[in-house]
Amino acid sequence: MALRKIRELGDKVLTKRCKEVTEVTERTKTLIDDMFETMYEAQGVGLAAPQVGVLKRIVVIDTTGEDPILLINPVLVETSGEQSGQEGCLSVPGKAGIVTRPNYAKVEAYNENMEKIVVEGTELLARALCHELDHLDGHLYVEKIEGDLFDVEPEEEEA
Ligand code: NI
Numbered sequence: 001m002a003l004r005k006i007r008e009l010g011d012k013v014l015t016k017r018c019k020e021v022t023e024v025t026e027r028t029k030t031l032i033d034d035m036f037e038t039m040y041e042a043q044g045v046g047l048a049a050p051q052v053g054v055l056k057r058i059v060v061i062d063t064t065g066e067d068p069i070l071l072i073n074p075v076l077v078e079t080s081g082e083q084s085g086q087e088g089c090l091s092v093p094g095k096a097g098i099v100t101r102p103n104y105a106k107v108e109a110y111n112e113n114m115e116k117i118v119v120e121g122t123e124l125l126a127r128a129l130c131h132e133l134d135h136l137d138g139h140l141y142v143e144k145i146e147g148d149l150f151d152v153e154p155e156e157e158e159a
Contacts, residue, residue: 001033003041004052009092011053015138018048018055021072024112028058032070032112035060044090046128046159048135051091059109059132061159063124071119074109076133083123087131087141088158096152097145105129131159 007013021028031054039047039060046061059071081103088096105126107119121129131141142149 001030001037004034004038006038006042006047006051006090007053009089009140009142011091013050013053013055014091014135014140016050016055017138018050018057018136021056021058021110024072024114028056029112031056032058032060036062036068036070039090042090042158044158045124046132047090048132050135050138057136059136061125061128061132063121063128069119070112071107071109071117071132072111072114074107074119074129074133074136076105076130077108078104078106078120079126079130080104081122083127084146085127086152087127087145088152089131089141090158091140092142092149093158094151095149096158097142097149098147099127099141099144100146101127101130107133128159 049058079102083103087099
């Protein structure tokens with residue numbers, strides 16, 4: 001496993017639409033392992049492949065530090081409710097903003113064996129699911145903030 005460089009706001013790779021994964025190769029598995037390692041090292045709760053410069057529809061999330069979730073080709077199939085709160089992103093270090101998201105989100109995706117999985121969550125997990133899926137279509141939370149970005153301490157949650 002290896003750490004990958006996290007691309008930051010202003011890098012064009014973060015604005016592109018990512019491609020579907022058709023096959024999980026050894027290279028894909030290495031990418032997934034590296035994404036988890038990079039996310040944990042950066043103390044993030046989520047990371048999408050374009051954030052490490054790879055335009056594939058792959059996301060890793062762990063909102064508790066002990067519940068790693070891998071999503072390949074994820075699709076948001078259901079949302080409900082609303083939450084408004086602070087959100088950050090590993091690609092926008094040291095900053096946060098207020099974003100309104102669904103309070104519940106349900107995602108269909110594939111696992112490492114390309115078996116279909118369903119992941120659903122509320123609160124922080126719902127927020128992380130929506131945030132990370134946006135990355136796969138080239139969108140960052142900064143497009144959705146209410147008010148201005150503000151400075152945060154580096155140990156606060158970022159995705
Ligand atoms: Ni992010």
